[in-house]
Amino acid sequence: MSGTFRFVTDNPKSRTMERCFDMVNTELQRVFHHTASVSVETFDEPEIYNLSHAHSQTGSGIDIQEFIRRQHHDRVALGISNALKNVSVITRPGFVPTERGRVDPFGYSIPDWAEGAVCADRIISDTPIYHRLKQTIVPRLIAFTTTHETGHLLGLRNHCPNDCVMHATPTTEATLLLMKRNHTTTPRFCTSCLTRIRRSN
Ligand SMILES: [Zn+2]
Ligand SMILES: [Zn+2]
Numbered sequence: 001m002s003g004t005f006r007f008v009t010d011n012p013k014s015r016t017m018e019r020c021f022d023m024v025n026t027e028l029q030r031v032f033h034h035t036a037s038v039s040v041e042t043f044d045e046p047e048i049y050n051l052s053h054a055h056s057q058t059g060s061g062i063d064i065q066e067f068i069r070r071q072h073h074d075r076v077a078l079g080i081s082n083a084l085k086n087v088s089v090i091t092r093p094g095f096v097p098t099e100r101g102r103v104d105p106f107g108y109s110i111p112d113w114a115e116g117a118v119c120a121d122r123i124i125s126d127t128p129i130y131h132r133l134k135q136t137i138v139p140r141l142i143a144f145t146t147t148h149e150t151g152h153l154l155g156l157r158n159h160c161p162n163d164c165v166m167h168a169t170p171t172t173e174a175t176l177l178l179m180k181r182n183h184t185t186t187p188r189f190c191t192s193c194l195t196r197i198r199r200s201n
Contacts, residue, residue: 001198002083003028004037005150008047009089009120012040017089019139023186024146027165031189031197046074047088061093064108064117072113082114085153087146089118106175107145109152116149118142126172137176144175144187155200156193164190 005028009017021040028036043051054067071086087109094117095102106123109116123141147165160166165187169175182188189197 001032001201002035002037003032003154003201004084006039006041006084006086007089007146008041008043008086010043010091012042016139016142020089020143020146023140023143024150026186027147027188028150031194032201043088047071050074051090051092061095062090064090064094064096064105064119067094068108068110068113068115068117071115072110075113075115082112085114085116085150087116087118087149087153089120089142089146091120091124093121094119107149109149111152111155111157114153116153118145118149123172140179140185140187141172141175144169144179147187147189151189151193151197154197156196160190160193162190162192164188164193166190166193 007021007024011017012021017040021038025036025038028038050067050070051062054063054070055061067088067090071088075086093104095104096108104122105119107116107118120142123145124138127138127141144165151166156166159168163178163181166189167178169178179187
């Protein structure tokens with residue numbers, strides 16, 4: 001059982017991101033019995049290029065699907081194995097195109113390519129209503145989605161009915177309620193998801 005992870009964002013040293021990745025790391029170390037290899041980095045040159053070239057032709061924002069396609073293309077070119085799970089935490093507005101238009105998701109991933117993305121801007125833009133708790137809530141919400149997408153990259157294809165980070169929460173309110181029920185400050189996998197990850201990695 002092993003896991004290698006790279007989390008990448010604009011400013012990993014910001015208070016919010018430091019707290020967020022601390023929580024994600026704590027959970028991954030619990031899952032992998034303190035053997036998970038976790039690195040937190042700033043977007044490199046090719047990734048900055050991919051972000052700027054994944055801009056929508058028709059509207060504003062980054063086309064997350066296009067960005068991930070470009071990331072995949074680079075990985076193949078560089079021969080980077082899928083054993084490395086890569087999650088980009090994007091702080092600019094993003095969207096995913098659909099047949100009927102577009103959706104603004106909290107996160108998005110393609111497990112077959114070991115690439116995931118977290119739409120931090122979408123998460124942050126939802127939290128002003130929780131103004132008083134913003135400082136503590138924003139890092140937890142970003143950590144929740146980051147851990148959720150990482151779970152998909154670790155082979156959890158379906159969402160989970162338990163009080164679990166793999167539960168599908170369509171709104172920020174739902175995520176907050178779930179975290180409350182979870183009785184923990186760190187987003188966590190339930191025992192069933194944890195077992196499944198350990199078995200298949
Ligand atoms: Zn999901
Ligand atoms: Zn679960």
